[in-house]
Amino acid sequence: MARPTIDDVARIAGVSIATVSRTLSNPDVVSERSRKIVMDAINQTGYTQNVAAQNLRQQRSNAVLVLVPDIGNTYFSAILAGIERAASKARMTILIGDTAGSEDREEEFLRYLVNGRADGALLLNGHLPGSLRADLESGGSTVPLVSVSEALDAPGVPHVGINNVLAARQATEHLLSLGHKKIVHLAGPGSNILTRDRNSGYQAAMGDAGLTATILEGDFSIESGERAASVLLSMPMQPTAVFCASDEMAMGLISALYSQGIKVPDDLSVLGFDDIIFGSAYIPALSTIRQPRHMIGEVAMEKLVGLMGGGIKAASEAAPDATTLRGGYVTLLPTELVLRKSTQRLQPGV
Amino acid sequence: MARPTIDDVARIAGVSIATVSRTLSNPDVVSERSRKIVMDAINQTGYTQNVAAQNLRQQRSNAVLVLVPDIGNTYFSAILAGIERAASKARMTILIGDTAGSEDREEEFLRYLVNGRADGALLLNGHLPGSLRADLESGGSTVPLVSVSEALDAPGVPHVGINNVLAARQATEHLLSLGHKKIVHLAGPGSNILTRDRNSGYQAAMGDAGLTATILEGDFSIESGERAASVLLSMPMQPTAVFCASDEMAMGLISALYSQGIKVPDDLSVLGFDDIIFGSAYIPALSTIRQPRHMIGEVAMEKLVGLMGGGIKAASEAAPDATTLRGGYVTLLPTELVLRKSTQRLQPGV
DNA sequence: ACACACAATGTAAACCTTTACATTTGAATT
């Protein structure tokens, strides 16, 4: 037999479909007696509501789109895990879109927001395609949107992430406090906001210390860390410490240096960023700046749910020490300097 | 103004809604003239089909559920990336469910299959909850299902993964070929099939060589690798090589050994499994068995789409050297031994 | 000139809910 519908249940229970519907969605308004009869009929038939019909009628999908540059990347997937947790707490489904750097795919996924597949979106890709941007700037019917980790340069889109300039400053100051003066920053791709923030944090700290800043551009990947090794070695003035904008780059760098006979931290201190799970098992164990990635995801999702009119206000509860700026638009979660073995005090001899 | 519907388009174009619908879903049957008129009207209004209405009418969602034990885990997220790629190629949406080891959550997500939120599922969690199992064994209306990476012990569910017994044998034989005789296998949790397969591959290879097998149970995590270090060191007969069932465990092990002064590969050879991206930047660079995770995901998704009646038969095309067993139910993709620096020939002196 | 086939289009039902509004029921108040 076919899937039971609400009509079947109503018939068996001897009530109207309205009562069945109410029993499920708003039990308080139906009498105890009916509730029981209906529930029995439901159990007997194995009825479950048809989501498509619900969505059509209610004009919402209870789903959110999550746009990621690369699901396979451990940095994003940890945030994803947080998002998933908060989503299922709010009984929301998440649709994941991997943009893989393609703007076409981006647009394609964002169409979910207009065709009713998703009610809102979490943007981890640091980019807002033209179509939506126009929609936003017109100020009209705004789609619930939250940018995560990587801020958008669009105004009015709530954001949750970390304070990158502060974190970079903290990182740099740690290296300074160890006596290093020739500190290079191996940065992310210059195009993104996150990189610009970290750069300025680094530059500010160096400036305050009266030192010159040197920035090498990378792309967060292991390979770009490896490539940086030879660049570093060919620099006129050899640095004694490198602050990397990702743990991946730090590892790539250390491993490439190692194969050239340069030892970390003895010959060079290296500080990472993110605190991915593999840092602690690395040799040397990686000193780094921890980003609370799981919580970033969780808070972002909660914020989105809030925007969509859900009743959850747990965001502040979940992230007790978050900094909130611009009237609640921007939530910055605290980072933490994690000291392990890849950084050490500048040795007099070197 | 509200979102345009098919009626708006029809009115503007001066045709019936049927013609509009056909223009979008089956253009061949409408005249060139009408097609043009309709497309103009669509562009003018910015109309897009309402997915909920489509889903309701067509009784399908064009979405698939992907059940993962832990999105945050880099092993799974790489497979996910492959899944995503194949999914969007087939114009399918993926709904990700993180079971986080909870059977309740599992059940909850699988309800998507009956309430019409998803048309099929990819199971990466190695487990089929009772509800569905009963459904399957009754042999009746089968839900399109594919198990990925971790096989199910349920009959009749197609699977795509690797040949774990072969891969483990290959791994062990490599270590044997390097002259090692005291080889320990640091395995996954005994409960899962994958572990049992790898164990038997290892045991078979050891047996063939006339050596005794020693299995240490872990859980794939870095921490369990670390824990294994002390167990290993306290063993009466010290092994000269360890074959780990995951790269994570290998790294945890190496790093814990390192802090006890034991050097890999000089004092001990360590072989990993999976070839996660961080292995190459590890020190020493990790020798391992590569799993084509991206392709596993892709092939699995293609298989599922095939099951759902989609026209795609690209599976064999995408994975030219896959082994297919049991009448196509099981697809095994080739693994590869990747030799780097963590294994070496047994030194005479040791 | 007529029947016929075929292509193009239109009409209306069906998909399954939720919910505004109407109705019934029964108790409490006068």
Added chain:
DNA sequence: AATTCAAATGTAAAGGTTTACATTGTGTGT
């Protein structure tokens, strides 16, 4: 006993498509 009110339930519309079937129009073969 009549009235009022609230609680519980029912009726029917609406949500936006797709598609089976019916209709119209056009050209072909006789």
